[in-house]
Amino acid sequence: MCITVVGSINTDIVALTDDYPLRGETIFGKKIEFLPGGKGGNQATAVAKLGEKVNIIGSVGQDLYGDNVINTLKKNNVTTKFIKRSNEFATGTAIITIDQTAENTMLVLKGANDDLLPADIENAFFKLQESKVLLVQMEVPQETVIRAMQIAKEKGMYIILDPAPAEGITMKALEYADVITPNRQETKHMIGIEVNDIESALHAARTFEKMGVKNSIIKMAEKGSLVYQSGQWEYVKAIPVKPVDTVGAGDAFAGALACGIATGKDLVSAVEYATIVGALKVTKLGAQTGIPTLDEVNKFCEEKNISQTKLEKSR
Template sequence: MTIRRHMESSGQSGCITVIGSFVTDLVITSAEFVKEGETILGDSFHQYPGGKGVNQAVAAARLGGRVSMIGKLGNDAFGRQQVETMEANGVNHEHVLFTDEAPSGVGNPQIDSHGRNRIVVIPGANMTFTSAEVEELRSVIAGSDIIVLQLEIPIDTVYAAIRIAHDLGRTVILNPAPAAVVSQAYAPMVDWLVPNQHEAELLTGVEVNDVGSAREAATILSAAGYRNILITLGEQGAYLRAVDGTETVSEAFRMEQVVDTVAAGDSYIGALAYGLSNGWEPARCMRYASAASALAVTRPGAIPSLPSRDEVDEFLRSRCAD
């Protein structure tokens, strides 16, 4: 139900390979979101390396995971900064590709005084990452235990990675974000589908706003062939329908101050992958991921907000003491 290979018996954590995007975040904060035709003065500007793929890779690595990243960057300053970030966080980047055809991806998160965000992404080099290039990296996938994917690279490249990982018997985690329709032909090849409420609604047509509607959506996704369906519900926690039909509901941790929700979902995915790589049971993985996500929203930025293992462990100890 978790990892298909033999790390549990060896006592060693599994290898996680994240295949996905790089997006440097150019973050603007203001009291309120700008309206159509309006010009306002903002409060601050920051530049952070990010992108769903590398966010999830760094999230897992900071928790102690053995993580490699596969994706594509432009030959530019943003690309060099992404490499420096991976090196600083212990993410193996030897299989990251570079191109002169397009610049590295950038995004423009806009954050209001309540910590809410709106994000525009220019994918750049991410969208030049081809399925043929994934095929050339088959040996990297073969040397991994868990493959983590999102949808900020071409969908055909995602499908190729799913197919290769499934054929090799590796555990596939798919975070269908940004929200998009995914071919049901690949559903049986996905071991863990992890959408948020909006993504689950797009995939099923069910308006997901609580555990009951999450159960309804998960039933549809299970019938489509997905094995474990874990739907995150923001402040309401998360709902899991496992491959054996069992259900797990995990509560969210309440935080007094929310600074920035950017990368909260990526923190959750990275922590989930880390827990699964250790052979943890789903309930433990979900609680750990919820803690990591809760800590992430108390800090600005994407990668800068991602917590370390010591921080998550201390947070869980303090909450248990309460």
């Protein structure tokens, strides 16, 4: 059983500070880290750390940063043979600032991610062995994402669209997705609905349904998630934790959701699992280094007395 992730691979330059500088202002920060990142890389790492087989299709530069991120993915048991080495662009970079509340701002330089082309997707899928779930986001070219979803649909794969970041969203991708997972910002960007409670999340889900998306997970951060399936809905509460770094929390959630679907969980149970993994992620620094392993998830559930069946690797 395998999951395929199509998406971005970056180096994250993370600066920790008590407060954000005002425009034109210079302040002193606390710490800087150079960490592996990118939504595709983060989500593939989450899948691998949670014990499932995963391929990543992405693009990095012919540079040291590209070498480093590939080596890190390999160490985390992600299959990297479908990563393209671009001759034209440097490895993508995200410049991230995290303040004392653990909230973040990002400036993403896409670099080699823009060199992941539909032809690269076709070549990779031709060589791919059986894969049950496709997980995509919007940090690589839109036509590349669409082509991946089209081929996955032809192969009968379950397609999860994480429509992030908001700036990269293409509404055309909605027609190929089996489920979408927008957060509050992405929901507002796509359909103009401000989500702040269950009622507004339900309104957003029903609006997506009118657009042809029968299944959606409306994420509301500390307010939990609304899971909508063909007219039926359930609310999944957030798990309170002390946040350290929210970067990559949505990616950890997406990777865990893909694992849940691939191993036969129903959508609500998969979201409950993803909620646990996402909560654990924000307690640690680093979009990939902070993602918990399967053993850490099980231990957390036992310590917090969370009603979650002990999980086992499917392989």
